[in-house]
Structure formats: structure tokens, C-alpha cells
């Protein structure tokens with residue numbers, strides 16, 4: 592399979608290195624705002640080819656992988672689908688917009704394509720997907736991250752919240768997933784993934800806790816419904832160079848690609 596990857600930061604480059612070892616992958620066309628990042632990757636990954644214009648490569652590929660930003664997801668999801676290509680989206684927060692989400696669903700159906708959304712930095716998505724087949728009363732996500740993950744966030748600066756001065760864990764957001772995703776676009780893709788798997792962006796509740804002593808990004812999910820209750824917790828190590836992103840999110844992208852190119856899906 593020939594693929595293209597948009598973005599080769601923490602997730603994109605980890606995924607590219609893993610795909611270099613997969614026999615099913617022949618070529619990875621990669622674009623990034625920083626050309627140097629892609630070029631430095633070509634030393635380690637012989638399958639990587641740098642590209643600038645999507646139009647030049649779109650006819651050569653079967654799968655688009657977005658691992659860049661919500662803006663990139665908003666641009667490339669419709670573009671991939673209109674060209675009849677499946678897309679794997681990491682910047683899941685892009686789907687918070689009802690019109691955009693609706694448009695992408697229609698495009699996927701019309702063009703017989705798939706939109707893949709990996710579990711990302713979370714565990715428990717499979718359980719939510721099953722639980723929602725009957726009634727769900729409550730989905731609550733509580734995310735704990737260190738102050739480093741919350742630098743230059745407008746929502747916090749507007750409220751004069753200085754996370755660097757915290758001496759103990761403090762809740763900086765408590766509200767619907769819809770608002771969490773808007774105000775913390777790089778931190779809380781997990782809230783979007785849970786919303787899509789379960790009861791939507793309005794009903795899913797999110798608490799964000801900044802913990803000055805945290806060395807991990809912890810996501811706790813509590814789900815209550817007709818099935819009973821789910822409670823699970825992922826205590827993720829962040830990428831050293833990128834404290835917003837958990838290593839598990841990159842591993843989830845690798846796992847998703849292995850499912851896409853493979854024949855056996857466990858926990859589907």
C-alpha cells in the first residue's frame with residue numbers, strides 16, 4: 592500500500608518509522624510545514640518521499656494519514672474523501688463542528704471511503720462503543736496533565752490562570768466535551784474521540800486538571816449505563832519533546848494502520 596502522511600512531528604515520525612518495517616507499506620509520501628523534518632526522516636526511512644502538493648500524489652495513494660493539526664484535518668479530510676481515498680485522522684477535535692462532521696460523513700458515503708479514528712491516548716473506546724448500543728446515562732473524562740502541557744492556551748490566559756504557579760492539582764476546566772475540544776485543541780483530542788464513540792459532544796462531560804507533580808498524562812473515563820459501569824485509566828508517558836502528546840497516541844496510530852493493512856481485527 593502507498594500512503595501519504597500529513598505532519599511528521601511526534602506521532603507522524605513514530606508512525607513512519609514503524610511503517611518502514613511493515614511489508615504491506617511500499618511508499619510513504621510525507622508533507623510537513625517543516626520540510627527539514629521530512630528530509631531528516633528520509634535518512635532513517637527509505638520509503639519516505641517528501642511532497643508539497645497533494646494533487647501531485649493523490650492518484651498514487653490509497654490512504655491519507657493526518658497527524659498534524661485540526662486545520663490540517665479540516666483541509667485534508669474532505670480532500671481525501673472527494674478523491675476517493677480513506678483517511679485516518681489524529682486531530683479528532685476537528686470533528687467537533689456539526690456541519691463539518693456531517694459533510695465528511697456524506698462525502699465518505701458518496702465516495703465509498705472510510706474515516707478511521709484511532710483510540711489515540713485512551714483505553715476504553717471499545718467499551719463505550721459497545722455500551723452505547725443500549726442507553727448510556729453518563730460519560731465523564733477526567734484528564735490530568737503537567738503544567739508544561741498547558742503553555743500559551745488562550746482560554747487560560749484570558750482568565751489569568753497561571754498554571755506554572757500551581758502548588759497542587761487544580762481543575763481548570765469542567766464542562767461539555769464540545770467546549771473542552773474548542774478551548775484545548777491540542778490537549779484534548781481524547782474528549783472528541785470519546786464523544787464520537789459514545790453520546791456526543793454536548794452530553795460527554797470533561798474535567799481538565801493541571802497537576803504540578805504529574806509526570807504522566809492521565810486519562811480517566813467513567814461510563815454509566817444500562818450495561819453497568821466502566822471505569823478505566825491510562826497513565827501515559829508523554830513524548831519528551833512534546834508534553835501534550837502521549838506516546839500511546841502514536842502507538843494507537845501504528846495499531847490502526849496494522850488493522851487497515853491486516854486481515855484480523857481484535858476488539859473491532
Ligand SMILES: NC(=O)c1ccc[n+]([C@@H]2O[C@H](COP(=O)([O-])OP(=O)(O)OC[C@H]3O[C@@H](n4cnc5c(N)ncnc54)[C@H](O)[C@@H]3O)[C@@H](O)[C@H]2O)c1
Nearest residue numbers: 598600601602623624658659660663681682711712836840
Ligand atoms: N487522537 C489522539 O488521541 C491524539 C493524541 C495526541 C495528539 N493528537 C493530535 O495529533 C496531531 C499531531 O500530534 P503530534 O504530537 O505529532 O504534533 P507535533 O506538533 O509533534 O507535530 C505536528 C507536525 O505537523 C506539522 N504540521 C502542522 N500543521 C500542518 C499542516 N497544515 N500541513 C503540514 N504539516 C503541518 C508540524 O510542522 C509538525 O511537524 C495534533 O493535532 C495533536 O493534537 C491526537
